[in-house]
């Protein structure tokens with residue numbers, strides 16, 4: 700039998716690992732972009748938000764009495780990141796990267812909806828409030844990336860059709 704407090708702690712650790720993976724993915728994506736500076740800027744912006752989320756999760760874990768010394772090892776467990784970089788080096792890399800990012804943001808939204816409900820379930824309103832704040836940041840990020848997809852696609856296709864212009868990233 701696992702109690703709700705232990706389950707919440709496990710999910711907080713999973714979320715921390717997810718954010719560490721997100722930071723790695725966003726950093727890798729941003730660094731490879733050459734021809735879409737506005738996309739790069741948006742990714743870098745969310746990278747800063749992501750690092751802050753990771754720090755806030757760590758403090759939620761500590762406040763709830765969790766051990767934060769093993770947190771670094773846990774990050775390696777998360778494999779969602781593999782999905783995020785699967786489009787790397789593809790000829791349509793910018794489009795695949797944006798699609799992966801949109802998928803990742805929506806996965807984060809699902810995780811935080813579960814976490815907010817779990818924190819509320821155990822009556823931890825302070826943790827629930829932090830998680831709700833992060834959830835709202837992820838919803839905003841998903842909306843931003845989703846709204847950028849048509850424009851990225853159109854610009855990619857235009858570049859690809861023009862001779863001598865690199866389109867992929």
Ligand code: MG
Nearest residue numbers: 721749752807
């Ligand atoms: Mg995040």
Ligand code: FE
Nearest residue numbers: 804807837840
């Ligand atoms: Fe995110």
